[in-house]
Amino acid sequence: MTDGSRPEGAPEPPALSTLTTMQVGGVPARLIEPPTREALIESALEIWGEGDDWLLLGGGSNTVASDDGFDGTVIRVVTRGxxxxxxxxxxxxxxxxxxxxxxxxxxxxxxxxxxxxxxxxxxxxxxxxxxxxxxxxxxxxxxxxxxxxxxxxxxxxxxxxxxxxxxxxxxxxxxxxxxxxxxxxxxxxxxxxxxxxxxxxxxxxxxxxxxxxxxxxxxxxxxxxxxxxxxxxxxxxxxxKGMVLDPDDQDSVSAGSFFTNPIVSENFARSLPANAPRWPITPPEPDTVLGIEGGVVYPQDIPALADGPYDVKLSAAWLIEQAGIRRGFGLPGSRAAISSKHTLALTNRGGATADEIVQLASYVQARVQAEFGVVLHPEPILVGMVL
Missing domain, CATH: 3.30.465.10 (Uridine Diphospho-n-acetylenolpyruvylglucosamine Reductase; domain 3)
Structure with missing residues (x-):
């Protein structure tokens, strides 16, 4: 079964839309749920030995899968203890x-x-x-x-x-x-x-x-x-912020924060508006008291600069909002939308396809890049899709 096909007579696995918090994704060729550590090891080694394509799935909160499903084996990790x-x-x-x-x-x-x-x-x-x-x-x-x-x-x-x-x-x-x-x-x-x-x-x-x-x-x-x-x-x-799974809250039908907060150089961060939130990743050197003789600071008294520029973390949510994308925004005719509570979450408003999620993510990405020159990177794993 190296082509990932389902054994003859085997029941169809559940769609990935039922196993992920974004609730999108088609039916995989095969799905297994080894109940113990030992069974998980044995199953993984067997699948790897067959040469079958495989996908590891846990709680499904960080996975956005294609509507075409997955042409291989999904190993769903359910071991407890x-x-x-x-x-x-x-x-x-x-x-x-x-x-x-x-x-x-x-x-x-x-x-x-x-x-x-x-x-x-x-x-x-x-x-x-x-x-x-x-x-x-x-x-x-x-x-x-x-x-x-x-x-x-x-x-x-x-x-x-x-x-x-x-x-x-x-x-x-x-x-x-x-x-x-x-x-x-x-x-x-x-x-x-x-x-x-x-x-x-x-x-x-x-x-x-x-x-x-x-x-x-x-x-x-x-x-x-x-x-x-x-x-x-x-x-x-x-x-x-709609970041706790709740069947009564449509905003929680998401993969959590869809984009990571960008990490940029100090010099680039200085080019952004003064009110842009930012957090130094590597702080600059602490202040140093200089020795002064006769009112003159001599070159040998000036401390060396820090080893290279330091990095700065930006707020992806702020960048999205300042690029003109508001809470609840959606593309015309799409069932995917920005959360009504938090601009960093993309949500499935009911029956959205994986393509609609990716189209919205691509639009957000393009708007932020056009406005600020920053490329936002997705946080969830994309299966069968590219952003």
């Missing part, structure tokens, strides 16, 4: 199977009073996909808690441990997103035990590092609140 491992006092180490739903994992850690991923509540998808994208939100990044992953390597067919360093993590990327093929089997995390040893106080979160979240909670940046309170506030903020 959260195991606590030995760790230093005050630290919590967890090994989480790849198919464990991410938000269920966050809820589990909050119930136990462990901190480190509570601001990542409400992000849809599976735990195994989290390192691929190096997820982050509200001032908290997965990489701060990620120790590494167990990985089945497509090239060698061998099991590997990929450490935090091996994963080459960056802003919404990793070596797994940049071309290393295989299957994440489990994820190891290290969290802080936020519980008060006396048992009198509520478990505390990590220090709050995002201004909007701090404002919502009514506390200064750097404060710590209960992990439960912080998770509730994050879920409320995400829901206000």
């Amino acid at each position: 959260i195991e606590r491992l030995d760790a230093e006092p005050g630290r919590i180490r967890l090994r989480v199977q790849a198919g464990e739903p991410w938000d269920a994992l966050v809820a589990h850690t909050v119930r136990n009073g462990w901190s480190g991923i509570e601001a990542l509540a409400g992000i849809p998808g599976s735990t195994g996909a989290a390192p691929v994208q190096n997820i982050g939100a509200y001032g908290q990044e997965l990489e701060a808690s990620l120790l590494g992953v167990e990985f089945l390597d497509y090239e060698t067919g061998e099991l590997r441990w990929l450490s935090h360093t091996d994963l080459g993590l960056g802003y919404r990327t990793s070596v797994l997103k940049r071309g290393m093929r295989g299957v994440v089997l489990s994820v190891d995390l290290e969290l802080a035990d936020g519980n008060d040893p006396s048992g009198l106080g509520a478990p505390l979160s990590a220090p709050i590092a995002y201004a909007q979240l701090a404002d919502t909670l009514g506390v200064p940046l750097g404060s710590r609140v209960s992990v439960a309170e912080l998770r509730r506030s994050v879920l409320a903020l995400r829901a206000s």
Whole structure:
């Protein structure tokens, strides 16, 4: 079955539109759901050995698939399990199977009073996909808690441990997103035990590092609140932007943020309007006190410049809005539209095709490039389509 065809008499798999949060995508040739780690390894090796085209699918929250389906085997990762491992006092180490739903994992850690991923509540998808994208939100990044992953390597067919360093993590990327093929089997995390040893106080979160979240909670940046309170506030903020899956909210029928925030050079960022939001990725050198003799600053007293220009992260949402695209915008006759709550999300308003989603994304991309010279890059994986 190396051509990806379905065995004679086998039932037709479900359409990818039923397995992805964007709710687009045709029927694949074959779909399997190995229930255990061992079955997942065995199935993946068998498919790779056949030479069949294959697609890995977790929660489907970061995948936009073609209406033509997929001419190969979809391996849907559904393995479950959260195991606590030995760790230093005050630290919590967890090994989480790849198919464990991410938000269920966050809820589990909050119930136990462990901190480190509570601001990542409400992000849809599976735990195994989290390192691929190096997820982050509200001032908290997965990489701060990620120790590494167990990985089945497509090239060698061998099991590997990929450490935090091996994963080459960056802003919404990793070596797994940049071309290393295989299957994440489990994820190891290290969290802080936020519980008060006396048992009198509520478990505390990590220090709050995002201004909007701090404002919502009514506390200064750097404060710590209960992990439960912080998770509730994050879920409320995400829901206000249509970023929490809700069958009653059409804005949540999306792949979350469709574009990543662009990273540009410092010089390019200076060419943008003064009110354009920007965040230095590599800060400039700190101020230095110069030695002055007789009122003259001598050349040897002037410190060397930083090693090259630094990078700056821009707001994709701001660029989209300033390019004239408003919330709720859609192309004439299309069933795809910008979210009515957040310009960074493209939504399926009911019965949209994958082509309609990509047409809208291409239009947004072209408008921003024409207005600011910035090319927005899609965050979700596009299957059978190019943007």
